[in-house]
Amino acid sequence: MTAAVRSQAMFFQARAARQARDSGLQKTLEKARPLFVGKRAKGLAGLADDGLDFAGLRAACEAIRRRVVDDLDVWLELFEARATAGGAEVLWARDGDEVARLVVDIAQRHGVTKAVKSKSMLSEEARLNEALAAAGIRPVETDLGEYIVQLAGEAPSHIIAPAVHKTLAEVEALFAQHHERPVQARTAADIPALAAEARAVLRQHFLSAEMGISGANFLIAESGSAALVTNEGNGRMVTTLPRVHVVVTGIEKIVPTLDDFATLMRLLPRSATGQGISNYVSLLTGTRGADEREGPEKTVFILVDNGRAALAGSDFAAMLRCIRCGACMNHCPVYFSLGGHAYGWVYPGPMGSVLTPLFTGIENALDLPHASTGCNQCGSVCPVNIPLPALMHRLREMQHERGLRPWRERLALRAWAWLAARPGLYRWATRRAARYLRWLTDESGRIRVLGLAPEWTAGRDLAPPPGRTFHELYAARKRA
Amino acid sequence: MSAREEILQRVRAGLGKRDAAARRAAAEACLSDPARGPQPRMASDLVARFADKARSLASSVEQVGDMAAVPAAVARYLTAQGLPPQAVATGDVAGLDWAGAGLEVAARVAVDADRTGISGCFCAIAETGTLMLLSGPRTPASVSLLPETHIAVVPVGRLVATMEDAFALLRAERGALPRAVNFISGPSRTGDIEQTIVLGAHGPCRVHLILCGETS
Ligand code: SF4
Numbered sequence: 001m002t003a004a005v006r007s008q009a010m011f012f013q014a015r016a017a018r019q020a021r022d023s024g025l026q027k028t029l030e031k032a033r034p035l036f037v038g039k040r041a042k043g044l045a046g047l048a049d050d051g052l053d054f055a056g057l058r059a060a061c062e063a064i065r066r067r068v069v070d071d072l073d074v075w076l077e078l079f080e081a082r083a084t085a086g087g088a089e090v091l092w093a094r095d096g097d098e099v100a101r102l103v104v105d106i107a108q109r110h111g112v113t114k115a116v117k118s119k120s121m122l123s124e125e126a127r128l129n130e131a132l133a134a135a136g137i138r139p140v141e142t143d144l145g146e147y148i149v150q151l152a153g154e155a156p157s158h159i160i161a162p163a164v165h166k167t168l169a170e171v172e173a174l175f176a177q178h179h180e181r182p183v184q185a186r187t188a189a190d191i192p193a194l195a196a197e198a199r200a201v202l203r204q205h206f207l208s209a210e211m212g213i214s215g216a217n218f219l220i221a222e223s224g225s226a227a228l229v230t231n232e233g234n235g236r237m238v239t240t241l242p243r244v245h246v247v248v249t250g251i252e253k254i255v256p257t258l259d260d261f262a263t264l265m266r267l268l269p270r271s272a273t274g275q276g277i278s279n280y281v282s283l284l285t286g287t288r289g290a291d292e293r294e295g296p297e298k299t300v301f302i303l304v305d306n307g308r309a310a311l312a313g314s315d316f317a318a319m320l321r322c323i324r325c326g327a328c329m330n331h332c333p334v335y336f337s338l339g340g341h342a343y344g345w346v347y348p349g350p351m352g353s354v355l356t357p358l359f360t361g362i363e364n365a366l367d368l369p370h371a372s373t374g375c376n377q378c379g380s381v382c383p384v385n386i387p388l389p390a391l392m393h394r395l396r397e398m399q400h401e402r403g404l405r406p407w408r409e410r411l412a413l414r415a416w417a418w419l420a421a422r423p424g425l426y427r428w429a430t431r432r433a434a435r436y437l438r439w440l441t442d443e444s445g446r447i448r449v450l451g452l453a454p455e456w457t458a459g460r461d462l463a464p465p466p467g468r469t470f471h472e473l474y475a476a477r478k479r480a
Numbered sequence: 481m482s483a484r485e486e487i488l489q490r491v492r493a494g495l496g497k498r499d500a501a502a503r504r505a506a507a508e509a510c511l512s513d514p515a516r517g518p519q520p521r522m523a524s525d526l527v528a529r530f531a532d533k534a535r536s537l538a539s540s541v542e543q544v545g546d547m548a549a550v551p552a553a554v555a556r557y558l559t560a561q562g563l564p565p566q567a568v569a570t571g572d573v574a575g576l577d578w579a580g581a582g583l584e585v586a587a588r589v590a591v592d593a594d595r596t597g598i599s600g601c602f603c604a605i606a607e608t609g610t611l612m613l614l615s616g617p618r619t620p621a622s623v624s625l626l627p628e629t630h631i632a633v634v635p636v637g638r639l640v641a642t643m644e645d646a647f648a649l650l651r652a653e654r655g656a657l658p659r660a661v662n663f664i665s666g667p668s669r670t671g672d673i674e675q676t677i678v679l680g681a682h683g684p685c686r687v688h689l690i691l692c693g694e695t696s
Binding site for chain 2: 028031032035050057064067070072074075076077078086091092093098142144145148162163164166167171192194196202203207221222223232234237239240241251256258260261262263265278279280281282283285286287288289291294303305309310311312313314317
């Protein structure tokens with residue numbers, strides 16, 4: 001594991017337990033969940049007014065992303081050629097450490113002392129802020145949510161709402177401390193004042209930073225452009241005011257044409273926040289012209305692998321289609337029980353439960369593919385139709401194939417396989433087990449303590465089986 | 481091996497496909513003949529649709545008869561908002577008779593102190609109530625970004641139905657993309673503190689659209 005990764009996903013159970021007991025966090029999550037779900041539902045319902053529907057758009061979006069993922073090498077070369085022709089420099093990075101090295105190097109060559117950043121999850125993968133700070137360059141996050149978590153010294157807990165775990169009082173305390181003013185009593189009516197305070201502070205950073213760092217929602221092959229989708233306008237600031245603009249983005253972000261981009265834009269904001277369109281959508285190509293008085297003089301695209309290339313053509317290729325809308329976590333019962341920090345690395349929720357083991361090593365995130373109820377809410381809302389539960393399932397299989405499951409589980413499975421191959425014995429044993437469970441059932445009709453595995457019933461009761469096996473019931477039914 | 485070669489080789493090994501030349505030709509063909517996805521069906525009155533959507537995004541909208549009427553409309557708006565009669569403007573609208581309406585308008589890039597920015601637009605999209613602005617020597621992007629108030633002049637003849645139509649217009653009239661294409665849909669906003677929407681995050685907190693020309 002490289003230094004850039006440093007995942008905490010190994011400690012999922014401990015982190016999850018802590019998060020589940022954090023009552024402030026639980027309240028915040030409880031409040032956010034219906035908002036996220038309701039906004040998306042409303043946004044999608046609006047499509048019908050224009051004779052569009054989710055299923056049709058989703059099929060189109062899936063096809064666009066499939067086309068790229070299926071021939072990713074070709075699309076990367078095409079994008080590189082057109083971006084270069086447009087005036088940008090294209091660099092490649094194998095992993096997060098290489099991203100950090102490249103960005104620090106560009107910053108030093110251009111005499112940068114401060115870099116303003118628009119939200120980029122990849123820069124979290126690379127721990128870019130730490131690398132910049134170590135090189136004496138001040139990174140300033142400018143998305144309000146990212147700014148809040150940066151002040152708190154934390155990581156984002158959601159890919160589109162980084163500070164969803166923070167309460168108003170916590171934000172007030174952070175602003176008072178870092179903006180050097182006394183703490184005030186605040187109510188929801190003061191939220192605009194807090195946003196204005198952040199605007200004023202960050203405006204000065206926008207005006208003085210020599211470098212802007214952004215991610216890209218998409219890379220458009222047709223025009224060699226980076227597409228940036230924001231609501232706050234910080235993406236525009238970061239790519240308009242500083243002398244140097246660095247785009248840090250994954251190799252899988254390509255879409256072929258501007259028309260394909262338009263199709264994806266009908267589902268990305270709706271899936272994320274329910275908006276028909278985000279406030280600002282910018283397509284950035286090359287550098288400022290000779291007769292222009294603003295815009296970066298130097299634009300660099302850094303195309304990052306960090307585990308993505310290995311997914312091409314694999315069982316997990318579908319994951320490369322992901323457009324980072326956040327809908328899967330917004331509809332995940334596990335995410336809303338624990339919050340994003342439980343997942344221990346950059347990406348939370350169902351997409352994180354798939355990506356974290358793939359990017360940081362299956363053995364380093366053993367619990368994540370199991371952090372699922374199998375309800376497939378995530379798969380059903382995904383705008384590019386990624387079968388998230390099936391991918392988590394495949395990861396569980398791989399854990400087993402590689403001998404990464406605990407010995408008790410492996411032993412139990414082996415015993416079951418042995419038994420299942422002997423029908424007579426199997427029927428006898430399951431009959432005994434069904435009677436045993438019936439016997440455990442107390443007068444309330446529930447199983448409160450499961451004898452052989454009491455941890456299963458530590459926090460819940462088990463519904464009792466009917467007392468007879470499937471074979472017995474089936475035979476009885478045939479007789480009737 | 482360079483990072484580039486290594487990454488591309490990893491991708492190729494994973495895909496396990498051979499016919500690189502044929503695949504490249506197919507990709508290039510897809511680029512030279514862009515296909516549209518599912519298109520919205522909208523009423524034919526683009527002006528009404530645009531105004532409706534723009535208002536739902538918290539922009540204010542008014543319509544005037546022709547370009548000559550724009551400066552007076554801007555002056556009225558600034559007075560109503562209690563804003564000073566000064567503005568920075570992009571070159572495409574700087575030539576209007578601003579002084580005649582009592583306004584002091586400078587064509588340049590915007591600075592932090594500018595309270596109002598006035599821009600034209602390349603076109604505007606009815607489907608979503610969106611402005612499409614192109615950056616350029618005469619049309620700096622900062623005018624629609626730094627001031628708290630952004631006023632945009634939208635000639636009715638420059639309304640198109642969809643983003644795809646806007647791209648088609650761009651390909652036809654300009655060929656290549658400028659440094660920055662900015663789609664703007666209402667004032668900037670954030671929901672990052674307790675999911676409460678606040679207008680005026682980093683960009684303008686007020687967007688006023690002046691539709692210009694008769695609706696046919
Ligand atoms: S997996 Fe699907 S739903 Fe989740 S973030 Fe990616 S695109 Fe959105």
